[in-house]
Amino acid sequence: MSADQLTILPPDHPLKGHVAPPGSKSITNRALLLAGLAKGTSRLTGALKSDDTRYMAEALRAMGVTVDEPDATTFVVTSSGKLNPSSEPLFLGNAGTATRFLTAAVALGQGRFVVDGDQHMRKRPIQPLVDALRSLGVAVEAPTGCPPVTIDATGRFEKNRVVIDAGLSSQYVSALLMAAAIAAEPFEIELAGADIGARGYIDLTLSAMRAFGAKVEQPSPSVWRIEPTGYTATDFHIEPDASAATYLWGAEVLTGGSIDIGTPATDFTQPDAKAYDVISAFPHMPAVIDGSQMQDAIPTIAVLAAFNKTPVRFVGIANLRVKECDRIRALSTGLNNIRQGLATEEGDDLVVASDPALAGQTLPASIDTFADHRIAMSFALAGLKINGITILDPGCVAKTYPHYWDALSSLGVALDRG
Ligand SMILES: O=C(O)C1=C[C@@H](OP(=O)(O)O)[C@@H](O)[C@H](O)C1
Numbered sequence: 001m002s003a004d005q006l007t008i009l010p011p012d013h014p015l016k017g018h019v020a021p022p023g024s025k026s027i028t029n030r031a032l033l034l035a036g037l038a039k040g041t042s043r044l045t046g047a048l049k050s051d052d053t054r055y056m057a058e059a060l061r062a063m064g065v066t067v068d069e070p071d072a073t074t075f076v077v078t079s080s081g082k083l084n085p086s087s088e089p090l091f092l093g094n095a096g097t098a099t100r101f102l103t104a105a106v107a108l109g110q111g112r113f114v115v116d117g118d119q120h121m122r123k124r125p126i127q128p129l130v131d132a133l134r135s136l137g138v139a140v141e142a143p144t145g146c147p148p149v150t151i152d153a154t155g156r157f158e159k160n161r162v163v164i165d166a167g168l169s170s171q172y173v174s175a176l177l178m179a180a181a182i183a184a185e186p187f188e189i190e191l192a193g194a195d196i197g198a199r200g201y202i203d204l205t206l207s208a209m210r211a212f213g214a215k216v217e218q219p220s221p222s223v224w225r226i227e228p229t230g231y232t233a234t235d236f237h238i239e240p241d242a243s244a245a246t247y248l249w250g251a252e253v254l255t256g257g258s259i260d261i262g263t264p265a266t267d268f269t270q271p272d273a274k275a276y277d278v279i280s281a282f283p284h285m286p287a288v289i290d291g292s293q294m295q296d297a298i299p300t301i302a303v304l305a306a307f308n309k310t311p312v313r314f315v316g317i318a319n320l321r322v323k324e325c326d327r328i329r330a331l332s333t334g335l336n337n338i339r340q341g342l343a344t345e346e347g348d349d350l351v352v353a354s355d356p357a358l359a360g361q362t363l364p365a366s367i368d369t370f371a372d373h374r375i376a377m378s379f380a381l382a383g384l385k386i387n388g389i390t391i392l393d394p395g396c397v398a399k400t401y402p403h404y405w406d407a408l409s410s411l412g413v414a415l416d417r418g
């Protein structure tokens with residue numbers, strides 16, 4: 001595949017076949033960390049192998065955990081239960097989960113840890129998590145409010161209660177929750193304000209923690225109480241990635257096809273599975289879509305909205321501006337590049353002016369993906385209906401779905417890699 005660009009040739013047939021999405025990124029990175037914090041050997045099956053999970057696995061290895069990979073979807077993790085300081089900074093690319101989760105986990109290690117990422121991660125905020133850890137007496141420095149983060153850990157928190165502002169990212173709460181079970185005493189986490197991104201990610205965290213032996217109660221919707229159980233090594237199966245599934249659901253409805261992804265939408269526990277109802281309403285998707293509980297699915301739905309019968313306003317998506325790129329800007333830029341006026345940003349809302357007549361047209365457009373896998377994967381859907389859609393830097397899909405282009409090919413989509 002050319003490293004630079006890829007043009008999608010609209011298929012002249014509905015897409016039909018069987019494509020299983022890879023394992024869940026969110027669950028894989030939780031399970032890897034929890035296995036790394038558990039004494040003994042854990043076998044993680046159905047796992048995602050991609051940039052984000054490779055960075056997590058490599059960071060664990062650098063801290064003394066043995067992570068074996070007997071096959072393409074399995075990690076076997078053997079740990080003493082402790083994360084040891086590494087000689088080099090932990091480099092986590094643009095993996096938000098790995099970066100946030102490890103920042104809190106190493107705060108209960110002993111010694112100096114440096115958590116860093118690529119130039120994109122270095123623009124993604126982590127200050128609220130830094131402030132929370134500081135309030136627990138941990139020496140943490142993040143001069144720009146983004147990685148790199150330097151943590152001088154003493155193996156303990158000085159307090160057993162923390163308040164965290166999760167308005168920018170639910171990952172801060174997940175990070176503290178997972179760390180809290182290895183603290184010395186029962187620990188409470190309280191949310192500052194009611195505002196939190198997809199609550200469903202907190203549920204994923206709790207369910208992974210419980211699978212590894214943690215005990216967590218929720219005395220109120222904004223307070224969690226975590227017992228100091230530590231973690232128990234276990235075998236753990238990871239479900240397919242619901243965000244990856246949204247592209248396949250999108251390809252199915254756009255082409256009037258039938259794609260068997262091997263998992264019914266109702267079987268997923270991840271928040272993005274909620275997108276199925278909206279996507280299956282296509283081309284009659286609602287006039288207003290609240291993205292707050294299915295954030296990573298919004299690029300998929302926004303591209304579909306261009307072909308909907310009626311316009312769609314996306315609300316509750318402000319923190320899409322601090323993901324791998326500013327996704328509201330990337331979506332409006334890409335859609336307007338296809339046809340001027342197709343998208344408007346109104347504050348942090350995105351309004352997509354639907355135009356079903358786009359289908360079948362030739363509208364050459366080079367889509368800047370801003371190194372964001374979801375921008376690449378969602379705009380590929382536009383290429384199923386419009387002739388001339390070229391995705392720049394298509395390799396960025398490796399963050400969470402390295403075989404995405406192969407999946408489209410296997411459904412009979414021709415890709416011009418020239
Ligand atoms: O906890 C998780 O696994 C995730 C939480 C969400 O991020 P934020 O909490 O930063 O919104 C989501 O966008 C990300 O892809 C995965």
Ligand SMILES: C=C(OP(=O)(O)O)C(=O)O
Pocket residue numbers: 094095096097098296323324374400
């Ligand atoms: C926001 C995302 O990832 P992360 O925050 O884990 O880097 C995503 O995968 O869409």
